[in-house]
Amino acid sequence: MRIAVIGAGIIGLATADELVGRGHEVTVFDPEPANGSSLAAAGMLAHAAEMSWGQDALAPLMRASAEKYPEFVDRLSAKSARSLGHRADGTLSVGVDAADREALVALSRLQREQGLSVDQLTGTAARDFEAGLGPAVTSAVFTPDDHQIDPRLVTAALLEVLGDRVRLESVDAVTRTGERVTGIRLASGVQIDADAVVAAAGLGTAAIDGIPALPLRPVWGDILRLRVPPALRPLLTRTVRAQVRGRSAYLVPRGDGTVVVGASVREGGVAGVHAGSVLALLRDAETVVPGIGECEIVEMLARPRPASADAVPLLGLVEEGLLVSTGFDRHGVLLAPLAAEVGADLVEGRPVDERLRSAVDPQRFADAAASRARDNADWTPPAVVDPVGAVSKGSS
Numbered sequence: 001m002r003i004a005v006i007g008a009g010i011i012g013l014a015t016a017d018e019l020v021g022r023g024h025e026v027t028v029f030d031p032e033p034a035n036g037s038s039l040a041a042a043g044m045l046a047h048a049a050e051m052s053w054g055q056d057a058l059a060p061l062m063r064a065s066a067e068k069y070p071e072f073v074d075r076l077s078a079k080s081a082r083s084l085g086h087r088a089d090g091t092l093s094v095g096v097d098a099a100d101r102e103a104l105v106a107l108s109r110l111q112r113e114q115g116l117s118v119d120q121l122t123g124t125a126a127r128d129f130e131a132g133l134g135p136a137v138t139s140a141v142f143t144p145d146d147h148q149i150d151p152r153l154v155t156a157a158l159l160e161v162l163g164d165r166v167r168l169e170s171v172d173a174v175t176r177t178g179e180r181v182t183g184i185r186l187a188s189g190v191q192i193d194a195d196a197v198v199a200a201a202g203l204g205t206a207a208i209d210g211i212p213a214l215p216l217r218p219v220w221g222d223i224l225r226l227r228v229p230p231a232l233r234p235l236l237t238r239t240v241r242a243q244v245r246g247r248s249a250y251l252v253p254r255g256d257g258t259v260v261v262g263a264s265v266r267e268g269g270v271a272g273v274h275a276g277s278v279l280a281l282l283r284d285a286e287t288v289v290p291g292i293g294e295c296e297i298v299e300m301l302a303r304p305r306p307a308s309a310d311a312v313p314l315l316g317l318v319e320e321g322l323l324v325s326t327g328f329d330r331h332g333v334l335l336a337p338l339a340a341e342v343g344a345d346l347v348e349g350r351p352v353d354e355r356l357r358s359a360v361d362p363q364r365f366a367d368a369a370a371s372r373a374r375d376n377a378d379w380t381p382p383a384v385v386d387p388v389g390a391v392s393k394g395s396s
């Protein structure tokens with residue numbers, strides 16, 4: 001098949017690479033490859049530490065994709081001859097006050113119920129484990145099965161293996177012949193014919209003409225990269241997630257002597273780096289790892305995460321010839337191998353597990369709204385007896 005992929009973030013690139021591997025003729029269109037949400041990502045592959053309540057649809061996807069990661073990494077690093085910064089050293093989640101400790105204990109109960117490996121530690125045991133932690137840390141939980149990767153190395157490797165299949169052009173519209181999507185129109189006005197179109201343009205997906213309405217919203221994240229002075233290295237040996245008096249932050253050490261400190265989660269505010277978020281991140285990071293105060297700030301960045309209305313991806317065929325793959329919110333790096341495989345299966349018309357397909361179906365909101373409307377169509381408000389004895393209809 002000739003396949004046009006819109007968007008060269010981690011989702012579009014991983015899907016394109018999967019489709020190339022299956023023998024298709026693929027072209028990816030993006031004016032600024034790997035410069036969206038994927039540029040900001042910390043790269044935690046933390047299906048265990050990032051588990052939380054109300055993730056019935058999301059948690060199985062996170063777990064399934066985490067299982068695919070080692071093979072995804074092996075394949076991509078072999079093809080590109082690049083290291084991707086993949087590390088399998090787990091996540092240490094730490095707390096400061098009593099409420100943080102209670103939150104960690106409650107979460108570790110949930111993680112155990114879900115069959116995940118969890119070790120509960122005291123603050124002292126955590127400091128034996130991770131010497132960079134400061135005295136403010138009073139409780140900790142270790143989830144050994146979490147991994148991490150450097151998303152910038154992943155997108156660079158994918159761009160390299162895709163080579164001149166990636167074109168630096170913006171897409172204005174998907175185009176149709178009769179009832180099916182048969183191509184795209186570039187911003188330059190050029191028409192490109194395709195047997196299938198994959199719309200993986202992150203938040204930009206909803207702005208492309210001809211794509212059905214999608215419930216996408218920007219969830220901004222501010223994030224910092226710090227260089228640790230040689231005398232303090234290694235400041236950390238694994239990812240640390242911190243609960244600091246109810247606020248969350250994380251610190252992700254990289255092999256090059258830098259530490260990523262993130263990330264805010266905000267639905268509004270400035271469309272650039274937010275001072276208050278940076279202040280809170282640095283304060284909280286220094287509370288748990290005092291050496292942070294000695295580091296050099298090498299980058300501050302903010303990007304909007306493409307999030308759906310329920311924070312579960314929007315991945316599926318929305319009409320013949322058009323696959324949507326966006327809405328990966330806070331987990332797009334973790335979910336990339338699964339998104340690539342499922343996206344390619346759907347494009348090829350292969351069967352996909354029905355529970356998975358319906359969990360990520362981009363049309364689930366429209367279907368749910370239609371079924372609510374049907375259920376309510378015959379509903380009439382109950383009769384209310386008013387104080388003077390006359391019978392009236394409820395009106396509120």
Ligand SMILES: Cc1cc2nc3c(=O)[nH]c(=O)nc-3n(C[C@H](O)[C@H](O)[C@H](O)COP(=O)(O)OP(=O)(O)OC[C@H]3O[C@@H](n4cnc5c(N)ncnc54)[C@H](O)[C@@H]3O)c2cc1C
Binds near residue numbers: 009031034170205
């Ligand atoms: C601060 C921060 C930290 C994060 N940390 C993690 C983490 O630790 N682990 C994790 O799993 N996830 C993390 N995420 C989430 C992750 O970054 C996203 O889920 C993921 O990058 C989404 O990838 P994407 O390819 O869908 O979108 P993007 O990376 O935004 O890519 C979309 C691409 O589409 C292109 N595009 C847009 N419109 C058009 C158009 N009209 N034509 C052509 N191209 C177009 C854009 O130029 C862009 O390159 C983090 C996100 C943020 C912001």
